[in-house]
Amino acid sequence: MSGAMVEALGVRKSFGSTEILKGIDLTVERGSVTSLIGPSGSGKTTFLRCINHLEKVDAGRLSVDGQTVGYEERGGRLHEMKERQTARQRLNAGMVFQRFNLFPHMTVLENIVEAPTRVLRRPRDEVSAEAQVLLDRVGLGNRGHSYPQELSGGQQQRIAIARALAMKPKLMLFDEPTSALDPELVGEVLDVMKSLAEAGMTMVVVTHELGFARQVCDQVVFMDGGVVVESGAPADVLDAPKEERTQAFLSKVL
Amino acid sequence: MQKQPVPDTGQIPSTVPGDSIEVVPLRHPVRLALAVVLVLVAASALWDVAVNQRYHWDVVVSYLFAPQILTGAGLTLVLTAVSMTVGVILGTVLAIMRLSANPIVSTISRGYIWFFRGTPLLVQLIFWYNIAALYPVLSLGLPFGGPSVAIGSANVLITPLTAALLGLSLNEAAYMAEIIRGGIGSVDRGQHDAARALGMNGTTLMLRVILPQAMRVVLPPTGNQVISMLKGTSLVSVLAISDLLYSAQIIYATNYQTIPLLIVASLWYLLMTTVLTFFQNKLERRYGRGFDAAPRRVRRPRTGAAR
Numbered sequence: 136m137s138g139a140m141v142e143a144l145g146v147r148k149s150f151g152s153t154e155i156l157k158g159i160d161l162t163v164e165r166g167s168v169t170s171l172i173g174p175s176g177s178g179k180t181t182f183l184r185c186i187n188h189l190e191k192v193d194a195g196r197l198s199v200d201g202q203t204v205g206y207e208e209r210g211g212r213l214h215e216m217k218e219r220q221t222a223r224q225r226l227n228a229g230m231v232f233q234r235f236n237l238f239p240h241m242t243v244l245e246n247i248v249e250a251p252t253r254v255l256r257r258p259r260d261e262v263s264a265e266a267q268v269l270l271d272r273v274g275l276g277n278r279g280h281s282y283p284q285e286l287s288g289g290q291q292q293r294i295a296i297a298r299a300l301a302m303k304p305k306l307m308l309f310d311e312p313t314s315a316l317d318p319e320l321v322g323e324v325l326d327v328m329k330s331l332a333e334a335g336m337t338m339v340v341v342t343h344e345l346g347f348a349r350q351v352c353d354q355v356v357f358m359d360g361g362v363v364v365e366s367g368a369p370a371d372v373l374d375a376p377k378e379e380r381t382q383a384f385l386s387k388v389l
Numbered sequence: 390m391q392k393q394p395v396p397d398t399g400q401i402p403s404t405v406p407g408d409s410i411e412v413v414p415l416r417h418p419v420r421l422a423l424a425v426v427l428v429l430v431a432a433s434a435l436w437d438v439a440v441n442q443r444y445h446w447d448v449v450v451s452y453l454f455a456p457q458i459l460t461g462a463g464l465t466l467v468l469t470a471v472s473m474t475v476g477v478i479l480g481t482v483l484a485i486m487r488l489s490a491n492p493i494v495s496t497i498s499r500g501y502i503w504f505f506r507g508t509p510l511l512v513q514l515i516f517w518y519n520i521a522a523l524y525p526v527l528s529l530g531l532p533f534g535g536p537s538v539a540i541g542s543a544n545v546l547i548t549p550l551t552a553a554l555l556g557l558s559l560n561e562a563a564y565m566a567e568i569i570r571g572g573i574g575s576v577d578r579g580q581h582d583a584a585r586a587l588g589m590n591g592t593t594l595m596l597r598v599i600l601p602q603a604m605r606v607v608l609p610p611t612g613n614q615v616i617s618m619l620k621g622t623s624l625v626s627v628l629a630i631s632d633l634l635y636s637a638q639i640i641y642a643t644n645y646q647t648i649p650l651l652i653v654a655s656l657w658y659l660l661m662t663t664v665l666t667f668f669q670n671k672l673e674r675r676y677g678r679g680f681d682a683a684p685r686r687v688r689r690p691r692t693g694a695a696r
Contacts, residue, residue: 187586218590226588236583239679240601250587253597282679295583302587 138201140165140306140337141186145195148181155181157361158195163306163354168338170348173358174384179341182358183308186339187228188221199227200305226254229299233311235291237283237298243270244279247298255302262301269297273327289320293327300331307331309340345388349373357381448649452640453656461636462657468622468632472557473615479558480565485595487570498566505563511624514556518628520547549628557625561618568610572603604676612669616662633657 141163148156155178163169171179184190185197188205197204205221206213216224238246247266251257270276273293275286283291292312299307309328313321325347332338332351342348348355349369356366357376365378376382438444452458486498505513521543530537540546547555576599584594626635637654641647 184582189582189585222585222588222590225586228586230582230586232579232582234577234579236577236579238580238583238598238602240605240676241679249597250589253593254588284679298587 139163140167140200141339142198143182143195144197146182146185146192146197147194148178148185148190149193155361156185159358159361159363161356161363161366163337163339165337166335167353168332168340168351169354169356170340170342170352171356171358172342172345172348172384173364177358178361179358180310183310183339183341186306187225187230187308189230199224202227222254226302227304228306228308229302229304230308231292231295231299231310231312233314235283235288235295235315237291237295239283242280242282243275243286243294246283246294247301250298251301266297266301269300270294272330273297274323287320288316289323292316292324296324296327296331306337306339309338309342311341311343313342313344343388345373345385357384359384443648444652445646445649448646449652449656452646452650452653455640455653457631457636457640458633458653458657461631461633461654462661464631465619465622465633465657466661468553468557468625468630469615469619471554472561472622473618475554475558476561476565476614476618477569477611479562481569481600483562483566484569484573487566488573502563502566505560506567510556510560510621511627513560514553514624514628517547517552517555518549520552549625549630553622553625553628553630557618557622561614564614565611568607568614569603571610572605572607573599575606576602601676605673605680608669608673608676612666612673615665615669619661619665620658 139162141161143159143161146156146159146161147154157178159178159182161169161182171183173179181190185192186199186204191205202224203213204224205216207216207220208214237243238249241249244263244266247269248259248262251262251265252259267276267279270279273296275290275293275297278286278290278294283294286294296307296312312328313324316324321344325344328338328340328347329351340347340352352369354366355369355372357364357372357378357380359380365372365376365381372381373385376385439446483498483501486494487502489495489498524543526539527541527543527546528537528539580598580602581594584598589598622632623634625632626638629635631639633654637650641650
């Protein structure tokens, strides 16, 4: 299917009476890297979680790879999907979290092999071989039998990226992947993400690393108060922001 | 930044200012004196027990491996094993029900736990034993007086052993449900997100990610439950089931050697508890993997905008 990888049209989301997303319009092209920036509480993370249906969209339309997320269109109406369909749809996107969220009771290799074998029901040998390749790719080929607890934050996050890639997603979502890391460990994670972008992976990254946004991203989206304030090429949004709110935010961060 | 406290290894620090200064460890004279007194008290108590003729150690030894006692101990083990197994399985189901988003389902679980924890086990046992008074004929069929098929007389089906197993299991499930609910609640929310993002459905998520991690928190109190169940089975003697304690009681009812036979029973309870504790420790080590390997380094999320 052609068209954009992610398309959002007037996406709204509330938690109780608080509206977090107030109509998000956003397009992420195939093979492009988009970063979502903005102050805390601007709805970046919530929007990212909506793409993977970890949060349910209340109104508007959000589609990934041409499919409406979490809903099925039948007879001119949107029907909410069953859990099984939602789970299958989530396979489109791999997700990396701020707090890594590796499974602490499994070794690194078990973490990576778990979902491909249990969810996709692929043979263990084949998946293990692929997992080893992925581990080499993130530079941790010799840590397969360690437990996450024994690794540094940067190493854990690289494992988390390998775990998501093992499901062969069409799209990768990163939720502040370097915010929980000691400063000297940020670089190793960004390097892995950079090489992933160079390999042509479509990526949406919620980040505070403006250097990364400038260097790697095709599109930068500045969000505030649940809306997209400004979006465009990094050079435009980061260096010559048109909106006052963007200017104010960037002047505090830079 | 918060500084990591230097672990107290009990060793003399290797870098003493001015290398040749001698270090004199602190002495604990009171501690030593107290230890001597305690050892003396314990030794005298043991000596007293050993030489006191009225303990009838000869009787204890002669009944320790009596067939009746061994059968009783076996039955106690079977009662514990079956009731615990049913209790853990039903308790897991109740815990998951209790956490359900469906209010009816969680209320039913809540009600079950309320009822079975709120009434004495002894009453529940006697109640099951006398269930025939309420339902003389057990049958399977449609509710509200619809057609049904009789299975048999309650008096025949509910033997003392069935009543004991029903009472112990259903009671245990209520306690286990709360323990397991606590365990499930102790697992980080991020684990749910990660598993969902990998496409896992609710069952895989529970069985592969949440429950194995909950085990670490669930095991120590469950060990407690097994041990109190092992001894709690002695309550079934009211149903005239010859478990370990009741077997001992039968013997001393005829020979009047009450204390020696209670000692025999206690020795067996102690032995079984010891073995169970051993297995509990092994299991705890198994499910502690990945948690106890290294001290956890706390990383505080950095709020990016501030730097």
